[in-house]
Amino acid sequence: MIKTNHQIVYESAGDALVIRLWGEIDHHSAVDVRTRIDDKLLAERPHRVLLDLSAIDFMDSSGLGLIMGRFSLVRRYGGKFAVLDPSPAASRMMSLAGMERMIAIQYTKQERN
Numbered sequence: 001m002i003k004t005n006h007q008i009v010y011e012s013a014g015d016a017l018v019i020r021l022w023g024e025i026d027h028h029s030a031v032d033v034r035t036r037i038d039d040k041l042l043a044e045r046p047h048r049v050l051l052d053l054s055a056i057d058f059m060d061s062s063g064l065g066l067i068m069g070r071f072s073l074v075r076r077y078g079g080k081f082a083v084l085d086p087s088p089a090a091s092r093m094m095s096l097a098g099m100e101r102m103i104a105i106q107y108t109k110q111e112r113n
Contacts, residue, residue, distance in 0.1 A: 012046075016046060023057060038069075038073060045079065047079055051067065053083055054086070
């Protein structure tokens with residue numbers, strides 16, 4: 001497990017790379033988070049990418065752009081992408097944007113918010 005700036009944790013799980021984010025995803029943080037994730041994805045090109053949003057406290061439209069951009073990047077190199085356990089804040093924004101029609105959302109926790 002690799003921690004960077006206490007906002008992103010990368011964890012390998014078989015053929016998947018799990019990217020855990022926490023805190024806020026807004027216009028202040030999105031560019032840095034996007035750059036760091038893209039560097040990791042392009043260096044490793046994992047077959048599956050799971051973006052864990054279970055610990056997101058706040059997300060605005062910059063977060064939606066972050067998700068869609070990583071989804072597109074992973075698809076371009078032939079990988080599969082899913083969002084894992086979105087928090088209520090992330091889930092609300094994703095639902096408003098209709099993202100569940102395009103991006104797989106996986107729930108692994110007993111309690112769904």
